[in-house]
Amino acid sequence: MSIHNFSKVVIVAKDEWRYWLRSKLAMTVLAIGLLLTLSSVVVTAITMHELSHARHELQSNAEQSFVDQPDRHPHRMVHYGHYAFRTPSPLSTLDPGIDAYTGNSIFLEGHRQNSAMFADQRQGTALTKLGSLTPAFIVQTLAPLLLILIGYSSISRERESQTLSYLLAQGTSGTTLIVGKGLALLSVVGLIIAPLAVSALFTMSAGESLLAVTSFVVGYALYLTVWVLLILLASSVFSKNSGSFTALAFVWILLCIVMPRVASTSASTAVPSTGKIETDFAVKAELRKLGDGHNTNDPAFKQFKQSLLEKYNVNSIDELPVNFRGLVASESEAKQTDVLNQFAEQRMQAELKQTQVSRYFGWVSPMVAIRSLSMIVVGTSIETHHRFLRETEQLRFDFVQGLNKVHIEKLNYQDDMNRNANAAATQKARVSADNWQILQAFNFTVDSANIRAQRSVPAFLQLLLWIAVLVGGIKFVGKRLS
Amino acid sequence: MNYLIKQFTREWGFLLRQKYVVVLLLCSLVLSGFAIYSGLSEVSEQQQTIERLKAADQSDRANVQQKQNDAGMLAYYSFHLTYSQPSNLAFAALGERDIFPWKHRINLLALEGQIYESDAQNAELAQAGKIDFVFVISALAPLVIILLFHDLFASERTSGRHDLLVTTAKSYFALWGARITVRFVALIVCLMLPFFVGAFIAGASAFKVAYVSLLCIAYLAFWAVLSVWLGKNATSAPRVASSLIGLWVLFAFIIPILGDLAINKTVHSPNGGDIVLTQREAVNDAWDLHKSTTMNAFIKEYPALAPYVDMSSEFEWKWYYAFQQMGDLKAAELSQAYRDSAAKKYELAGTVSWLSPPLLLQRSLTRAANTDSVAAYNYEQQIRDYHQQLREFYYPWLFYKGDPTKAALENMPRFESTTQTSK
Numbered sequence: 001m002s003i004h005n006f007s008k009v010v011i012v013a014k015d016e017w018r019y020w021l022r023s024k025l026a027m028t029v030l031a032i033g034l035l036l037t038l039s040s041v042v043v044t045a046i047t048m049h050e051l052s053h054a055r056h057e058l059q060s061n062a063e064q065s066f067v068d069q070p071d072r073h074p075h076r077m078v079h080y081g082h083y084a085f086r087t088p089s090p091l092s093t094l095d096p097g098i099d100a101y102t103g104n105s106i107f108l109e110g111h112r113q114n115s116a117m118f119a120d121q122r123q124g125t126a127l128t129k130l131g132s133l134t135p136a137f138i139v140q141t142l143a144p145l146l147l148i149l150i151g152y153s154s155i156s157r158e159r160e161s162q163t164l165s166y167l168l169a170q171g172t173s174g175t176t177l178i179v180g181k182g183l184a185l186l187s188v189v190g191l192i193i194a195p196l197a198v199s200a201l202f203t204m205s206a207g208e209s210l211l212a213v214t215s216f217v218v219g220y221a222l223y224l225t226v227w228v229l230l231i232l233l234a235s236s237v238f239s240k241n242s243g244s245f246t247a248l249a250f251v252w253i254l255l256c257i258v259m260p261r262v263a264s265t266s267a268s269t270a271v272p273s274t275g276k277i278e279t280d281f282a283v284k285a286e287l288r289k290l291g292d293g294h295n296t297n298d299p300a301f302k303q304f305k306q307s308l309l310e311k312y313n314v315n316s317i318d319e320l321p322v323n324f325r326g327l328v329a330s331e332s333e334a335k336q337t338d339v340l341n342q343f344a345e346q347r348m349q350a351e352l353k354q355t356q357v358s359r360y361f362g363w364v365s366p367m368v369a370i371r372s373l374s375m376i377v378v379g380t381s382i383e384t385h386h387r388f389l390r391e392t393e394q395l396r397f398d399f400v401q402g403l404n405k406v407h408i409e410k411l412n413y414q415d416d417m418n419r420n421a422n423a424a425a426t427q428k429a430r431v432s433a434d435n436w437q438i439l440q441a442f443n444f445t446v447d448s449a450n451i452r453a454q455r456s457v458p459a460f461l462q463l464l465l466w467i468a469v470l471v472g473g474i475k476f477v478g479k480r481l482s
Numbered sequence: 483m484n485y486l487i488k489q490f491t492r493e494w495g496f497l498l499r500q501k502y503v504v505v506l507l508l509c510s511l512v513l514s515g516f517a518i519y520s521g522l523s524e525v526s527e528q529q530q531t532i533e534r535l536k537a538a539d540q541s542d543r544a545n546v547q548q549k550q551n552d553a554g555m556l557a558y559y560s561f562h563l564t565y566s567q568p569s570n571l572a573f574a575a576l577g578e579r580d581i582f583p584w585k586h587r588i589n590l591l592a593l594e595g596q597i598y599e600s601d602a603q604n605a606e607l608a609q610a611g612k613i614d615f616v617f618v619i620s621a622l623a624p625l626v627i628i629l630l631f632h633d634l635f636a637s638e639r640t641s642g643r644h645d646l647l648v649t650t651a652k653s654y655f656a657l658w659g660a661r662i663t664v665r666f667v668a669l670i671v672c673l674m675l676p677f678f679v680g681a682f683i684a685g686a687s688a689f690k691v692a693y694v695s696l697l698c699i700a701y702l703a704f705w706a707v708l709s710v711w712l713g714k715n716a717t718s719a720p721r722v723a724s725s726l727i728g729l730w731v732l733f734a735f736i737i738p739i740l741g742d743l744a745i746n747k748t749v750h751s752p753n754g755g756d757i758v759l760t761q762r763e764a765v766n767d768a769w770d771l772h773k774s775t776t777m778n779a780f781i782k783e784y785p786a787l788a789p790y791v792d793m794s795s796e797f798e799w800k801w802y803y804a805f806q807q808m809g810d811l812k813a814a815e816l817s818q819a820y821r822d823s824a825a826k827k828y829e830l831a832g833t834v835s836w837l838s839p840p841l842l843l844q845r846s847l848t849r850a851a852n853t854d855s856v857a858a859y860n861y862e863q864q865i866r867d868y869h870q871q872l873r874e875f876y877y878p879w880l881f882y883k884g885d886p887t888k889a890a891l892e893n894m895p896r897f898e899s900t901t902q903t904s905k
Contacts, residue, residue, distance in 0.1 A: 025724060043743070058755055065763075070770065080766050083755070101581065101605040105755050107595075107762075117598040118754035119605075122581055122824075125745050125831040126855055127738040127841065129611060130621055142731065149724050242637065245720035246502065246629055249727065253625050258513065261613035265520045268607055272527060275601040277563075277585055281538045355606050371610070382606040420796040 012180020033146040040138045045093040055085040067436045074407040081109030084392040089379035089446040090206035095136035097380025108396035144227040148248045154181040155235040156244040174481030189224040209449035215377045222463040223370040229470035236477045259365035267358035273350045286339045326407030362462040373459035379446030402438035489660035511672040517618045518680040521573035539563035553879040554799025557590035564897045566861040569852045570686045574615035577853025580608045592806040593869045594761040594813045616847045620840040624705045628726040631709035633719035733838045741834030751823030761813040768805035780804040790881040800880040871895040
């Protein structure tokens with residue numbers, strides 16, 4: 001485009017702004033839009049900071065109370081267990097995603113994989129089922145509506161008031177007109193995104209990477225560009241304001257309100273997932289074969305016993321230099337964990353597959369695309385929760401095996417066997433509290449920005465496809481306009 | 483009468499010739515149909531899951547009972563299924579069942595350590611929300627009504643027919659009333675028809691169906707009247723629609739969001755984590771406490787068991803389960819406060835919903851379908867009661883009767899869900 005044409009585009013855009021400044025509706029809409037975005041950014045930032053602070057504190061409290069436990073039998077500590085808390089990612093101040101929908105704390109103990117507890121949504125008011133005051137919701141759902149209210153008449157208005165033919169006759173090409181109007185709308189997009197971008201940049205001080213911040217802002221810019229293009233297209237195609245408005249409102253309802261829910265409903269219908277309770281039956285059946293780690297006489301450990309006797313070249317378990325009960329506990333924990341992990345992995349894969357189905361709907365609704373893009377980039381998608389589950393499982397396994405090692409090496413087998421004889425024997429079957437230091441500090445962080453960016457590629461492609469198709473459509477219409 | 487029919491037939495003909503009206507009506511029908519279909523399949527999936535769980539639960543416990551004889555071991559390894567059946571109206575209002583658990587397995591250990599475990603569904607899908615009939619009526623239908631009714635007058639004005647029509651029409655009703663009625667009835671049929679079919683399939687009671695229909699029609703009428711009234715003197719259809727959609731945004735999003743913020747600021751609920759921590763500390767400390775401390779506290783709750791608390795070894799199951807219960811007792815106050823605050827929030831949300839018709843409808847319908855958080859908390863209470871029954875069943879065996887006979891195990895309390903009988 002030549003400089004001359006470009007200056008014409010700018011003039012058109014300026015004119016559009018002049019029109020908006022004089023229109024009560026446009027100003028009200030703009031003011032409401034900015035107010036909503038700003039307040040959502042502030043409110044969510046405060047909420048997520050409080051959450052993050054609270055969970056950090058809970059985490060260090062949990063660690064403290066673990067190491068503060070008195071001298072005990074090491075296996076008691078295996079059942080005393082530990083808590084892990086999912087601290088939110090820095091960018092989650094802009095899109096809390098599933099944070100409130102999954103439990104944010106998990107109880108870690110021997111022999112079991114518990115599910116996360118205390119989803120905040122369950123203590124909620126159920127008022128925010130349709131939408132919440134988060135920047136993600138405001139920009140994904142309401143911003144397009146505001147753009148429609150401001151822009152539905154951008155071209156059709158000129159046609160309805162018969163200024164269109166006049167403009168075209170004066171040498172402004174249809175394309176120039178559309179591009180100019182588009183530029184004006186894009187500047188509104190800039191206004192809406194600015195608070196998000198500023199807030200996103202702030203998260204870099206909390207350790208978020210530039211890549212994630214950029215993907216986040218660019219993603220939202222692309223999304224709102226899709227809407228600008230849709231508005232321009234509808235406004236050029238329809239000869240009347242009312243036609244353009246009705247069509248756009250209809251499209252908005254379909255893409256922003258209906259499609260996300262159709263996506264999730266279809267996903268759960270298409271890929272039914274078995275709940276934890278149900279798979280637990282299969283897990284239990286599998287585990288039964290492994291034997292009870294509390295019971296050294298369980299026939300399942302016969303072979304293990306034999307191999308130990310050979311290894312240490314002794315005749316009976318009493319002669320072993322280490323504690324046999326500890327060894328059995330450690331051995332059975334390792335085997336159990338294999339089984340548990342295998343089932344947990346299956347469940348996560350099924351959940352991922354379900355989510356994938358709902359994400360495919362991004363090809364037909366840009367709202368679904370930006371929704372997944374945003375949660376993935378921010379690190380509040382289902383993948384992050386799975387990461388939390390995997391990391392806490394590692395934490396669980398490490399401290400349980402650490403305690404089992406203490407059990408094996410620092411507790412005499414005879415003392416251990418006699419532990420229930422009388423109060424003095426119970427007292428003797430203990431190890432020093434110093435051993436509780438084996439607990440590793442836990443600090444949950446989301447996947448690296450690179451991994452998150454890679455995951456978001458399909459969603460970016462979805463948005464880009466929308467843009468390409470719409471630009472093609474507008475070009476076609478723009479030529480016919482002239 | 484003939485006169486009326488003539489008016490309606492004429493308007494019906496007009497309606498069929500307006501393409502976008504037909505498209506909107508068809509979309510409503512399809513969406514409502516989809517919502518009902520997916521609701522029905524979700525509910526049947528839930529029912530099937532419960533049936534499968536019941537069978538698996540039964541055989542799992544039978545297995546344990548076959549292997550174990552000792553009362554303490556039996557109680558430790560036996561899990562008991564609890565569940566909350568979806569009501570026969572749940573297909574229309576799936577409600578909070580994707581957030582709250584509706585199935586749970588418990589054993590005789592401290593309940594506070596188990597009850598917050600949840601077998602929830604895919605969180606990312608729950609966050610997007612599901613499309614159910616309540617959603618279609620409360621959130622989508624108003625938008626369809628706005629699109630259908632906002633330009634009744636304005637479109638005639640812009641095309642210059644308005645004054646002519648008004649002066650030539652026999653009566654006000656003959657012109658506008660007939661048009662409004664035909665559109666409204668057509669929309670109601672499109673939206674409600676799938677619901678009636680679904681209700682028939684699910685076997686919902688006629689009374690409930692009538693109640694739901696009444697609420698829905700009243701709600702839709704509210705939006706229709708609002709749209710017609712605001713559009714009456716307008717010349718610009720988009721302007722009318724903008725303010726109507728603005729009202730919708732206010733009712734559906736802004737008021738609930740503000741209400742949510744306000745309620746969460748006023749009602750402080752204890753941190754859920756504190757409940758389990760308290761319970762776990764109490765249970766773990768009990769290992770190191772003097773046995774009589776635990777037992778003395780225990781027999782305050784169960785004076786009848788007082789003669790049987792002496793112990794002959796450093797570990798006995800009766801003591802183990804006694805301190806489990808004492809752990810629950812220690813956390814009881816916090817746990818009650820947690821539930822109370824949730825109930826308080828729900829109650830306040832009810833007040834807020836009087837300012838927001840979509841919320842009011844959602845609340846009324848999920849209440850009728852017994853799928854709201856009240857239902858979820860009732861279910862939680864059922865689990866608590868059932869756990870208590872199990873304790874009372876096991877304690878005599880643990881304390882003085884010795885190992886339970888197989889015949890005695892037959893009489894173990896069973897979880898009978900009361901949710902299925904519609905209230």
